[in-house]
Amino acid sequence: MAKMKLKWPLYHILIGGLAIIMLYPILWMIMSSFKESRLVFVTAQHLLPDPWVWGNYAKGWEGIAGYSFGVFIKNSLIIVVVATLGAVVSSSLVAFGFARNKFVGHGLWFGIMMMTLMLPSDVVLVPQYIIYAKLEWLDSIKPIVVPQFFGVPFFIFLMLQFIRTIPVELDEAATIDGCGKFGLYFRIILPLIRPSMATAAIFSFYWRWEDLLGPVLYLNSPSKYTVSMGLKMFLDSESVSNWGPMFAMSVLSLAPVMIIFFIFQKQIVEGISTSGLKG
Amino acid sequence: MASTNPLPSNPLAFKKKKLTGRSLRSNLTGYAFISPFVIGFLCFTLIPMIISLYLSFTKYNLFAPPKWIGFDNYIKMFSNDPKYLHSLKVTLLYVFIGVPLRLTFALFVAMILNTKSRMIGAYRTTYYLPSIIGGSVAVSIMWRNIFSDTGIINGMLGFFGLGPVSWFGNPSAALIMLITLSVWQFGSSMLIFLAGLKNIPGEMYEAASVDGAGFFRKFFKITMPLLSSVILFNLVMQTISAFMTFVPAYIISKGEGGPMDGTMLYSLYLFRQAFMFNNMGYASAMAWVMLLLVGIMTGILFKSSKSWVFYESEGGK
16 A cells, blocks of 8 residues: 555554644634633633633523524524425435436436536526515525425435445336336335435535525525524624624534534445545 | 446446337336426526526616626626626635645545554544534634634744734735635545545555555556546536635625635625625626636546546556
């Protein structure tokens, strides 16, 4: 192997040291969320809070503009659940369509799908906004969730790769037993591609949870704001007095993401490595 | 190599056969399954793109009907809008410095991690974590604060007798701040490189060692050629996504693109034109220039790849 021939301890000092440097900002933010706001930057060079305070979380949870952070979390969860459900189900249908069906224009549509995977979304930003405005969808979650019900190219590709590993003989046997195409999808393929659907669901969760552009464009009333928007409001009213609560809510917003990451990291890593894709 | 080659090796799992009487039904079933994508593509991509192309030749503010002005938007961009040209320059700097740095880092770490130590899983997870959370508002807020005047970055620089740097007072420093945030998220490219490295047979390196090849020789004669298609793929995808970077610039500059437009990335300027100044026509024209630029860059990458990407089926082994 072209691996660097380093002695064992040196290797771990180098690679572990780099890991610590990379994680330090996150650690710093977590620790700062337990510091008194006025001390955050005075004691920026000290990692550990002195004294430890928990009040930032209570104060941050009170939220901003009269809406508690709980409202933002609820709004985000609704979007995440609806969008993810739509994205995973529709993508699995399309993936099955491409993987196990012959039809005229198969190559053309597959090509179009791969193109949209690379299409900069900025190109459709303005017209989509205009269309949603005409449909009177503004200030609702519709512009954010509805498009997810029409297949997400990244997920389609991910599942497609997975279906290809399933032997076609299985389909043939089921067909002989009188299984139609939809039965084939529902009873044979769907149960077998569950791992790739889980990977897709995890990514969908990440993207919707972290999404900022969608909520900025389409949600106008603070009662509908998501977590990202809540944090942005904290930042907009940034002052010495709210650094602590702002960090506390930032940490809180990352908590579900990190928890899911640590539980499902194997699946996520494999999803990236085998499909080779990530926007 | 083929199994994890990220580029679609063969879009059609089966070759076309002659259409028979049963073909109508199988066509209908096929289209029924892919119909969500077909409908979605028409409604959310193709039709909007046509509208966008039309609007790019008009003056439109969402309230009055669009007014046809020919190529004026495009002409204005390059002759009468210094802010646009500046934002283009900032974006190109961001892409051409950020992407190579990120990929070099990703490849370097992937090579170090390509061993059979038990700790590798933990390291891999750690390095990948920033990519997962990197797009969030929370991380941009964090980045903004570690670079503040009395933040940990200036503290670290002070330790080495440097700085302090006023990251928010100097446009180039602000851009460096954005680039470091992008490099910090090298994890997803690293995973793809790691998968590619795992596919290179160890015997190749052993044989080369027997022949007396050193580290660099092995790197340039074995690793690079066998990894070239993965590198190309990473380059293309990362270039496109770097071009569209929005959240960090938007959050770190609080939506203003400052200081002195130092963080006015293309997407941010487009966003401001469209949704703050209601110049929908102008923003559409900007979007098309962006598409063109991304298209040209991708085209150049693919074209040039013929001379540096190594395909096993063609080359000698």
